[in-house]
Amino acid sequence: MSISTTPRLFAMTMIAVVAFTGTPQLAAAATGDGSPADSNIKYFGRWDTRSSSAYVSEWAGAYVLIGFTGTKVKLKQRNAIDFFASVDGGPDVSYKNVSGTVDLTPAPLPSGTHTVRVSYRPVAGSYHGDAVFRGVALDAGARTVAPKMPSRIIEFVGDSITVGQLSSKQALTAYGWLVGERLGAGHTQIAVGGACLYPAADGCIGMSSRFLKTGLAADAPNWNFSKYQANAVVINLGTNDVGHSVTSAQFRDAYVTLLHNARAKYPSATIYALQNFRKRYVTETQAAVKSVTDAGDAKVRYLNTDGWINEATDTVDKVHPNDAGHRKIADRLAPLLG
Structure with a gap:
């Protein structure tokens, strides 16, 4: 995209x-752990799920929607990528040329249940970012929850x-x-x-x-x-x-x-x-x-x-x-x- x-x-x-009617997931998905195969994580668009540790979408406009508990959410990336992230329905914040574990909540959220939506910049033309979703990291004891669909x-x-x-x-x-x-x-x-x-x-x-x-x-x-x-x-x-x-x-x-x-x-x-x-x-x-x-x-x-x-x-x-x-x-x- x-x-x-x-x-x-x-x-x-x-x-x-x-x-x-469904979301790409593996039979062994560990529900709640924030891994790509976590069945609480919902994927919109066409995602290549052949690797259980790294889901990839090449077309524009695909995104991932995640409900979670706790006060923090961090996106697990591989190599450098540009993306937009919206927390709790707020503005889509631009992250440019980031990699590794990216903190999407630099100011901790109130305790409770939250959502985050992530949309990657598509790889095309002269842009070659690594649009690979490797899951999210949460607070100790926190877990993902199924978001409203x-x-x-x-x-x-x-x-x-x-x-x-x-x-x-x-x-x-x-x-x-x-x-x-x-x-x-x-x-x-x-x-x-x-x-x-x-x-x-x-x-x-x-x-x-x-x-x-x-x-x-x-x-x-x-x-x-x-x-x-x-x-x-x-x-x-x-x-x-x-x-x-x-x-x-x-x-x-x-x-x-x-x-x-x-x-x-x-x-x-x-x-x-x-x-x-x-x-x-x-x-x-x-x-x-x-x-x-x-x-x-x-x-x-x-x-x-x-x-x-x-x-x-x-x-x-x-x-x-x-x-x-x-x-x-x-x-x-x-x-x-x-």
């Missing part, structure tokens, strides 16, 4: 509103606009995060800068198939979609494909593939195809929607985004929304998902 600030990394976004999760999948590239806090000031927070939902952004919809011959990541993966690489493990089930999906794709010589037919067919993949993994979801903000491949997007609805999928719809943002005032570089632009998108999108 970090991202290159190169303006040429354009945008696409896909969003999924999901119902939380939202009734649904919103999953945003896309590229640099979904990441929040060039906004002040990247994923945290991107419209996906804002929509989730506004609706009181869990949320994550399955996104990386520069991605395409169609897997172009020059190597551009094709989200029509990469949507199925736990991480960024083509050989990453397939994601276990039983971790949560989407009940709404909103797709906004196509800004980058133009720069990779993707043809009209290739784009349309890749869009149909993504719609089919989303439907296969989220059988009950309503799927919204969002007109991308650069108005690229609009006819092809509409054709893809018509193809699946004509085939009998009545829960796929097209969303017109004309007028949502102003290129001159609401973007940093005529492509990537600034903070105000992301807020305007969230203002339009949140009511549609509410």
Whole structure:
């Protein structure tokens, strides 16, 4: 989820509103001890849990939510990383280039039960931080507790606009995060800068198939979609494909593939195809929607985004929304998902 600030990394976004049904954990999880496999620790987004001592999320917008007792909480890191942490619903505090055991409560909290949320800066572009969660350290005698969970999760999948590239806090000031927070939902952004919809011959990541993966690489493990089930999906794709010589037919067919993949993994979801903000491949997007609805999928719809943002005032570089632009998108999108 970090991202290159190169303006040429354009945008696409896909969003999924999901119902939380589980959290990655190992059978031998030591509940309450603060280790990554502790079943009281809740993971939002796609986390690679193959190592019991180090959980990794490569997509933007993933975070971990932890309830705990005591007066202190410290994050266990490996090598240097940037991240944001919010304690008890407070502001997201920025930690830059930190490693080892990081104290998130320099002033002790009152005795009682608390929560902490941690979101890592994603590794992408020229940024190579070590986004590895190794658990938390608490006061002697303190333990983790299961935090209150939202009734649904919103999953945003896309590229640099979904990441929040060039906004002040990247994923945290991107419209996906804002929509989730506004609706009181869990949320994550399955996104990386520069991605395409169609897997172009020059190597551009094709989200029509990469949507199925736990991480960024083509050989990453397939994601276990039983971790949560989407009940709404909103797709906004196509800004980058133009720069990779993707043809009209290739784009349309890749869009149909993504719609089919989303439907296969989220059988009950309503799927919204969002007109991308650069108005690229609009006819092809509409054709893809018509193809699946004509085939009998009545829960796929097209969303017109004309007028949502102003290129001159609401973007940093005529492509990537600034903070105000992301807020305007969230203002339009949140009511549609509410």
